[in-house]
Amino acid sequence: xxxxxxxxxxxxxxxxxxxxxxxxxxxxxxxxxxxxxxxxxxxxxxxxxxxxxxxxxxxxxxxxxxxxxxxxxxxxxxxxxxxxxxxxxxxxxxxxxxxxxxxxxxxxxxxxxxxxxxxxxxxxxxxxxxxxxxxxxxxxxxxxxxxxxxxxxxxxxxxxxxxxxxxxxxxxxxxxxxxxxxx
Numbered sequence: 001x002x003x004x005x006x007x008x009x010x011x012x013x014x015x016x017x018x019x020x021x022x023x024x025x026x027x028x029x030x031x032x033x034x035x036x037x038x039x040x041x042x043x044x045x046x047x048x049x050x051x052x053x054x055x056x057x058x059x060x061x062x063x064x065x066x067x068x069x070x071x072x073x074x075x076x077x078x079x080x081x082x083x084x085x086x087x088x089x090x091x092x093x094x095x096x097x098x099x100x101x102x103x104x105x106x107x108x109x110x111x112x113x114x115x116x117x118x119x120x121x122x123x124x125x126x127x128x129x130x131x132x133x134x135x136x137x138x139x140x141x142x143x144x145x146x147x148x149x150x151x152x153x154x155x156x157x158x159x160x161x162x163x164x165x166x167x168x169x170x171x172x173x174x175x176x177x178x179x180x181x182x183x
Contacts, residue, residue, distance in 0.1 A: 060084070060092045060123055060147065072098050080142075081164040083156070091150070092124075093157045095164065097142035102165045105141035108132035111172040115146070125149050130161060133174075 061084070070079040080102075081095035105111065110133040115126040126146045131138035142165065144157050162168065 058123075069096075081160045083160065086160070087156065090156065091147040091153050092145075093147070093153065093160060094145040095142055095157065095161055096144070097161070097165055101139070101141040102167065104132040104139045105130065105165070105172075106167055106170050108134065108139075109173040110176075111141075111174070112138055112176040114177065115149075120145070123147070128154070128157065130158075133176075 065079060070077070072078050076099055078096050078098055079094065080097050081093065083090060083093040087093075111130060112133055113128060113130045115128040117126055120127045124145045125148050128144040128146055129140050130142045130144070132141050133139075142161050144161070146153050146157060162170065
C-alpha cells in the first residue's frame with residue numbers, strides 16, 4: 001500500500017487503476033492473490049487527491065497543512081495541536097483528532113497507545129496513536145506525528161492531547177503503550 005500511495009502521488013496524470021495494475025504485475029502470484037485490490041485503489045485514489053508527500057517532505061519550519069489535513073470531511077477541526085505555535089524550539093509534535101475520536105477517549109477508562117516508524121513520513125520519526133479500549137477492541141482517538149522518540153516528547157504529546165483535546169479531568173484507569181519506556 002505504501003508503494004501505491006507513493007506512485008499515485010508522484011504520477012498525477014496516471015489513473016489509480018493503472019498504477020495498481022502495474023504494481024500487481026510485479027508481485028509473485030501467491031502474494032498478488034492475497035492483496036486486496038480495492039484497498040490499493042482506495043489508497044491510490046486518496047493519495048492522488050491529497051498528495052501529502054508535498055506537504056510533509058520539507059523542513060519542519062515550512063510545513064503548512066492544506067484544509068484536507070486540518071479539517072474532517074464535514075469541516076470540523078482535525079489538526080488540534082501544532083507544537084511550533086505553543087512550544088517553539090522544542091521537537092515538533094502534530095496531533096490530529098476528530099471530535100468523535102476525542103469523545104471516545106473522554107468516555108473510556110482504558111487507553112492504549114502505540115507507534116510505528118516504518119510508514120512515518122519524513123521528517124518525522126514516529127506516527128503515534130492513542131486508542132480508547134472497549135473490551136478486546138480499540139478505537140483510534142488521536143494520531144500524533146513526532147519528530148523524535150524521546151521520553152520528554154511522548155510526555156509533551158500526551159499533555160498536549162489532554163489540554164488541546166479538551167480532555168481536562170479525564171484520567172484513564174489504565175494506559176498501555178508499546179514503547180520501551182515508562183511514560
